[in-house]
Amino acid sequence: NAGVTQTPKFQVLKTGQSMTLQCAQDMNHNSMYWYRQDPGMGLRLIYYSASEGTTDKGEVPNGYNVSRLNKREFSLRLESAAPSQTSVYFCASSDLAANEKLFFGSGTQLSVL
Amino acid sequence: DAKTTQPNSMESNEEEPVHLPCNHSTISGTDYIHWYRQLPSQGPEYVIHGLTSNVNNRMASLAIAEDRKSSTLILHRATLRDAAVYYCILRGGGSNYKLTFGKGTLLTVNP
Numbered sequence: 001n002a003g004v005t006q007t008p009k010f011q012v013l014k015t016g017q018s019m020t021l022q023c024a025q026d027m028n029h030n031s032m033y034w035y036r037q038d039p040g041m042g043l044r045l046i047y048y049s050a051s052e053g054t055t056d057k058g059e060v061p062n063g064y065n066v067s068r069l070n071k072r073e074f075s076l077r078l079e080s081a082a083p084s085q086t087s088v089y090f091c092a093s094s095d096l097a098a099n100e101k102l103f104f105g106s107g108t109q110l111s112v113l
Numbered sequence: 114d115a116k117t118t119q120p121n122s123m124e125s126n127e128e129e130p131v132h133l134p135c136n137h138s139t140i141s142g143t144d145y146i147h148w149y150r151q152l153p154s155q156g157p158e159y160v161i162h163g164l165t166s167n168v169n170n171r172m173a174s175l176a177i178a179e180d181r182k183s184s185t186l187i188l189h190r191a192t193l194r195d196a197a198v199y200y201c202i203l204r205g206g207g208s209n210y211k212l213t214f215g216k217g218t219l220l221t222v223n224p
Contacts (some may be wrong), residue, residue, distance in 0.1 A: 004156075033212065042200065043157070043214040058211060090156050098145045098205030099164070102212065104156035
């Protein structure tokens with residue numbers, strides 16, 4: 001099992017460019033999440049999808065959009081990248097119950113110049 | 114959302130036990146206590162979780178206070194590979210989906 005797969009692993013953008021971060025999970029999980037992590041900081045929730053067909057804002061949604069394409073895939077889009085969005089982005093997935101663990105991808109390191 | 118409070122950093126010596134505390138005074142009756150850790154340059158990984166009773170697995174033990182307002186992650190014999198940031202989060206009830214992480218505790222293990 002691959003678990004949670006994120007692509008790309010690294011990306012450099014210029015200010016104003018757009019891009020989509022891809023995330024896929026093969027564990028048949030209902031819930032998926034996007035987090036960002038700035039240097040020396042904890043994880044901050046950008047958006048989450050409790051189940052297929054639903055998405056909700058997290059702590060820091062401004063400047064991002066998401067799509068829950070199907071049960072497996074949850075993408076994060078930056079429409080007009082800004083230097084403040086330079087960060088490491090993690091995708092995670094889980095089943096719905098409170099005693100279910102989260103599984104994380106290996107992250108995407110994004111630099112916006 | 115129920116919040117957790119952890120020390121910013123802790124230090125331990127190799128092969129000694131480590132007790133990582135977490136306060137969660139606003140925990141609700143349906144909240145599970147989860148612990149994750151993040152090794153350098155990696156995504157977080159699950160460590161352990163519990164509801165009311167103490168829990169053990171191959172990685173660690175989780176001790177939960179009787180009033181559930183605090184918990185302690187116990188690494189019985191720290192190794193250099195245990196150096197990581199440890200996160201304590203609550204999951205359940207209203208926070209079941211909107212899972213928030215704080216800054217965690219940076220554990221340094223000295224040889």
